[in-house]
Amino acid sequence: MHKRLINWYLSRDSIPYWYVLLADCLIVLVSGIAAYAFNHGAAYTVGNLGPLAQALCVYLLCDIIGFRVLHTYSGIIRNTSMADLLRVTAALAIGAGIIMVLRVILHTDEYLLPVRLRDLAVQTVLAATGMCGLRVIAKEFYDLYLRNYSPGGAYGLSDGSLLDMELSDLLPRNPIHVDISAISGAMAGRRIMVTGAGGSIGSELSVMLAGYRPAELLLIDQAETPLHDLLLTLRRDYPDVNFRCIVTSVCHSHRMDHVMAAHRPEIIFHAAAYKHVPMMEDNPVESVLNNIDGTCKLARLAVRHGVSKFIMISTDKAVNPTNVMGCSKRICEIFCQSISESLPGSSTRFITTRFGNVLGSNGSVIPIFRDQIRRGGPVRVTHPDVIRYFMLIPEACRLVLEAAVLGRGGEIFCFDMGQPVRIADLAQRMISLSGRRGIRIEFTGLRPGEKLYEELLTADETVLPTRHPKIKIARVRPVPFSHYGPRIEQLIATARTYDNEATLRLMREIVPEYAAPQSETACCEAAPQEENNIQHITDSTHTCFSPSF
Numbered sequence: 001m002h003k004r005l006i007n008w009y010l011s012r013d014s015i016p017y018w019y020v021l022l023a024d025c026l027i028v029l030v031s032g033i034a035a036y037a038f039n040h041g042a043a044y045t046v047g048n049l050g051p052l053a054q055a056l057c058v059y060l061l062c063d064i065i066g067f068r069v070l071h072t073y074s075g076i077i078r079n080t081s082m083a084d085l086l087r088v089t090a091a092l093a094i095g096a097g098i099i100m101v102l103r104v105i106l107h108t109d110e111y112l113l114p115v116r117l118r119d120l121a122v123q124t125v126l127a128a129t130g131m132c133g134l135r136v137i138a139k140e141f142y143d144l145y146l147r148n149y150s151p152g153g154a155y156g157l158s159d160g161s162l163l164d165m166e167l168s169d170l171l172p173r174n175p176i177h178v179d180i181s182a183i184s185g186a187m188a189g190r191r192i193m194v195t196g197a198g199g200s201i202g203s204e205l206s207v208m209l210a211g212y213r214p215a216e217l218l219l220i221d222q223a224e225t226p227l228h229d230l231l232l233t234l235r236r237d238y239p240d241v242n243f244r245c246i247v248t249s250v251c252h253s254h255r256m257d258h259v260m261a262a263h264r265p266e267i268i269f270h271a272a273a274y275k276h277v278p279m280m281e282d283n284p285v286e287s288v289l290n291n292i293d294g295t296c297k298l299a300r301l302a303v304r305h306g307v308s309k310f311i312m313i314s315t316d317k318a319v320n321p322t323n324v325m326g327c328s329k330r331i332c333e334i335f336c337q338s339i340s341e342s343l344p345g346s347s348t349r350f351i352t353t354r355f356g357n358v359l360g361s362n363g364s365v366i367p368i369f370r371d372q373i374r375r376g377g378p379v380r381v382t383h384p385d386v387i388r389y390f391m392l393i394p395e396a397c398r399l400v401l402e403a404a405v406l407g408r409g410g411e412i413f414c415f416d417m418g419q420p421v422r423i424a425d426l427a428q429r430m431i432s433l434s435g436r437r438g439i440r441i442e443f444t445g446l447r448p449g450e451k452l453y454e455e456l457l458t459a460d461e462t463v464l465p466t467r468h469p470k471i472k473i474a475r476v477r478p479v480p481f482s483h484y485g486p487r488i489e490q491l492i493a494t495a496r497t498y499d500n501e502a503t504l505r506l507m508r509e510i511v512p513e514y515a516a517p518q519s520e521t522a523c524c525e526a527a528p529q530e531e532n533n534i535q536h537i538t539d540s541t542h543t544c545f546s547p548s549f
Contacts (some may be wrong), residue, residue, distance in 0.1 A: 020063075020134075026042030027051050027130040028063050028123070032056040035122035036115075044332075048113060051364035057110040061129075062102070063095030068161060070094070083264055084135065089128040096120045122500045175447030179402065179468075186405045187212035194219055195250050195298065198226030200358060201313055204397045205269055206230060210238040217241060218263050220256075220272065222249045250294040253301065260305045268302055269403070270295065273311045273329070280325040281448045284503055288495035291328040296335055296488065303339070303348045311404045312336050314412070316356040316389060318515050323448070327507050327514040334479045334510070335488055340410040342481035353400050353473065356389030365423065369430050377439035379427045383448050387420040399471060416470035484510065 035455065037045040045052065059104035067073065070091045072084070099120060109115075192209055196202040206219055217234075221227040224247050231245050244263065248255045250272050274280055274289045280287040283533045295312065302310045314333050317326030334354050340350035341414055357365075372379045396415070403413040424441060431439045446452070466473060491506040508514050 008408055019072060021067070021268050023134060023243070024065075024067070024131050025060060026506065027134065028060055028127045029053070029056050031130060032059075032119070032123045033114075039116070040124055041120055047437055053115040055115055056110060057097075058108075059102075060097045061114065062091060062098040065098060066091035066094035067079070085132045087129050088135070092124045092128050092131075096124050106287075120305040126538070129264070140382050176276035179405070183401045184212045187214055187267070187401075189213070189215050189266060189267045191216045192218065193260075193263070195221070195235045195267045195268070195270050196313075197221045197245075198230055199221045199271060200393055201397060202228045202269070202271040204393045205271065206234065207237070208394075208397055208401060209269075210234050210241050210243075213241060215242065215245050216263060216265075218259070218265055219243065220248060220250065220259070221245075222247060222272075230399055236311060238539040250298050252289060253297040257304075260301055260307075264305065266308045268298070268310045269313070269400070270298060270310065270405070273332075275315070275325060276458065277323045277325050278447050279506075280328070281323060283499050284324045284500050284507075285495045286505055287324045287328045288491060288507070290323070292331050292335070292488065293492045295332040295493070296440060296492070299336060299339055299350065303343060303346055307348050309351060310336070311351045311353060311400065313400065314352050314354040318354065320515070323509065323514050324504070324507070327511050328510050329493070330514070331507065331534050332490060337410055337412065338481035338484050341479070342485070349407060351403060351407035351409065352412040353403045353415070354394055354412055355391055355399070355415040358391055358396050359392045366427070369427055373431060373434045374441055376533060377431075378442035379431060379439060380442050380444050381424050381427050382444055383445055383452060384424050386423045386446075386452055389420050391415065401467075402468055403471055406468065406471065412472050413466075414472045417471070448532065 033045065033049075033052065033056070041439055066344050070087045072087050072091050099115070100117065187209055189411045193211070194202050194206050194217070197206050197414075198221035202219075202221070206217060208228075211458075219227060219230065227245050227247060231243060234241065234243050246259055248258060248259070252272075272294060274283075274287055299310060312332060314329050315326065318330035318333055319324065321327040321330055333354075336350040336352055340348075352363075399413075403411075403415075407413070424443075428443050485489045487506070487510050491503065491510060494506055496504045
């Protein structure tokens with residue numbers, strides 16, 4: 001832990017923060033001189049400038065302690081919020097308090113030029129004003145640059161350039177590092193299959209895997225155009241890697257059986273799924289037939305063909321699900337976990353990865369908000385208090401690869417998603433970046449199956465650490481295959497009758513925590529308790545690194 005912190009402090013990533021710290025120290029020193037001149041007169045201050053500067057430099061260490069305690073440099077200066085300004089002021093107050101304690105206990109006035117309480121009070125006010133002013137000015141100039149010096153304003157940029165700027169500005173944090181050598185050793189020379197390869201996660205995974213030089217990369221998707229675009233990208237960037245694209249659905253078991261017999265994949269990354277919550281609320285049968293039936297068929301084929309590892313991509317919506325999509329993914333988790341435990345002698349290891357929303361994915365909130373802003377608004381947000389965990393697509397994929405290496409079979413890996421983001425704040429920030437005036441935010445009400453707060457663990461689940469600080473193993477309740485296997489088969493058979501009510505009833509029986517969507521009032525009344533759960537989960541799984549949110 002200490003080694004990682006030291007390495008970060010000495011890295012190039014930390015240079016902007018050292019600049020800000022240097023500027024803050026200069027502000028504190030200048031404020032101290034100004035405060036002394038205000039209280040004792042300019043002539044007396046000039047005459048004692050040397051001893052005063054010495055005292056202020058020594059006492060500056062107390063302010064730095066306050067900065068460290070309150071993590072005033074844990075965020076990006078161009079994204080300064082009111083909370084950041086309050087932290088700066090509180091840190092200076094802590095520093096002044098430490099100085100007074102030193103004067104009383106160690107009698108520092110005997111060795112240094114006396115600095116009285118009124119000097120400290122004026123210095124604290126001036127320094128807080130200067131440091132907060134520096135941050136506000138930096139934020140305003142950054143926004144001004146985006147609005148006036150980018151062609152057509154920030155939202156006149158190309159979608160690709162704009163997306164890069166939006167993601168880094170809306171979700172600023174250090175890049176997530178993984179054990180490249182371990183991943184490369186596990187993937188190089190292997191035959192790897194990626195389902196849902198044309199999707200946001202699947203395509204990014206495919207590009208990353210291609211960089212590890214697998215023996216063959218088998219890309220499966222039923223969407224022809226995205227798969228074709230991915231193939232062109234891979235052939236351009238990795239011409240020496242053996243790719244094979246197959247347009248089919250994982251639900252076509254005979255076709256998938258033939259494909260796996262012909263190509264004998266050793267590792268499967270299963271990212272194929274219907275993911276849009278409102279769409280699946282209207283089509284629960286299709287959610288079962290695609291997400292659950294497809295996963296079950298592929299898992300059984302993996303065992304039949306001796307696949308070494310089967311990595312399923314799940315979601316935080318599977319935790320205490322309130323929507324069909326989340327419940328379907330929870331049932332997929334149960335099946336993969338139970339089949340893993342039911343086959344102790346099998347060579348196939350089933351691994352599940354669970355994380356939240358990915359910024360910039362197809363149909364995600366950023367492209368939707370961007371289009372609404374370009375049309376002049378309004379920007380539609382479901383509820384003012386909705387918060388979500390977010391991660392960048394490359395971050396999520398790197399952690400999936402790391403989990404694939406760590407997994408020994410039967411685990412559900414949870415990723416540290418950082419701090420949850422308030423969607424209304426995200427929308428407001430995008431409006432600000434656009435430079436357009438008069439665009440309002442319209443609250444439309446929670447959609448069917450939507451929660452105010454997403455969770456990474458249930459109340460009954462705890463986590464175990466792994467060697468990677470951002471990956472934890474969820475300890476979930478036992479899921480015997482003898483109990484759940486037949487019930488999941490019954491669910492799939494019922495879905496094939498296209499009886500929505502019977503299908504939903506069986507889903508609730510398999511996942512008792514699957515709750516019917518609450519009214520907006522009920523959600524609001526439950527929010528404080530849910531928020532406490534979120535904080536508890538975040539505290540138990542989050543390892544703090546500077547800088548963070």
